[in-house]
Amino acid sequence: MxxxxxxxxxxxxxxxxxxxxxGGLLSYVVGGIVLNAFIPGGGLIAAAGGAIIGGMMGKNRxxxxxxxxxxxxxxxxxxxxxxxxxxxxxxxxxIAVAVTLVLGAGATLAAAAAAPAxxxxxxxxxxxxMGAALLGAPIVGAFIGGKIGKNRQTHEVEDSKKQTIxxxxxxxxxxxxxKAVEYSMEHGKDWSKxxxxxxxxxxxxxxxx
Numbered sequence: 001m002x003x004x005x006x007x008x009x010x011x012x013x014x015x016x017x018x019x020x021x022x023g024g025l026l027s028y029v030v031g032g033i034v035l036n037a038f039i040p041g042g043g044l045i046a047a048a049g050g051a052i053i054g055g056m057m058g059k060n061r062x063x064x065x066x067x068x069x070x071x072x073x074x075x076x077x078x079x080x081x082x083x084x085x086x087x088x089x090x091x092x093x094x095i096a097v098a099v100t101l102v103l104g105a106g107a108t109l110a111a112a113a114a115a116p117a118x119x120x121x122x123x124x125x126x127x128x129x130m131g132a133a134l135l136g137a138p139i140v141g142a143f144i145g146g147k148i149g150k151n152r153q154t155h156e157v158e159d160s161k162k163q164t165i166x167x168x169x170x171x172x173x174x175x176x177x178x179k180a181v182e183y184s185m186e187h188g189k190d191w192s193k194x195x196x197x198x199x200x201x202x203x204x205x206x207x208x209x
Contacts (some may be wrong), residue, residue: 005160006069013062017057018080023054025087072160077146085145086138093137151205 027050028043035042162185170178 004071004073005157005164007065007072007156007160008163009062009065009070009187011062011066013059013066015059017055017058017062018084019058020051020055022080022084022087023057024048024051025084025091026050029090029147070156072153072156075150075157079146079149079153081149081152082142082146083147086142088145089113089137089139089141090134092141093133096133098138139194 024047027185028047031050032043035046093124162182166178166182166185
């Protein structure tokens with residue numbers, strides 16, 4: 001599928017949306033690294049600012065999609081959910097690294113007291129665990145987010161195609177046929193059979209007029 005489809009939506013516009021989360025996470029990861037070096041809690045300040053901006057943009061996007069429809073295209077694993085999953089993984093990794101650092105420091109001190117020769121091994125183990133968390137968590141998060149986003153896109157494409165069929169039947173046959181087919185689609189019935197039956201019924205009614 002190369003062409004773009006339009007999906008009619010009727011979502012409630014809210015400042016708490018996916019862009020709120022994305023803006024907050026992105027600002028925390030990017031801006032927080034710099035601000036934390038100069039301002040205590042700078043990462044949280046950056047996250048709050050990013051979330052507010054993202055929320056406003058997301059609300060405007062939802063309103064525009066409700067008015068003009070949402071453009072949907074070929075489902076792909078590289079989507080907004082991929083970014084959110086990766087960023088969540090990165091933030092989670094940061095927490096894991098902090099915990100690992102504290103526990104590793106304790107293990108290193110204990111090793112130093114009991115067996116000084118074991119200190120290098122304990123320190124290396126701590127560094128390996130930190131590196132695994134920093135690299136692995138964002139990758140896993142992005143993979144899971146990408147799968148979720150791709151499944152969502154697939155459903156959106158199918159819904160858009162169904163809406164196009166219903167709209168075409170409503171115009172070319174009758175609104176009643178369109179509604180009947182839409183009902184069949186929503187309830188998992190054989191809507192192609194429903195189209196044939198409703199078309200025959202409409203033609204029969206026209207002949208008796």
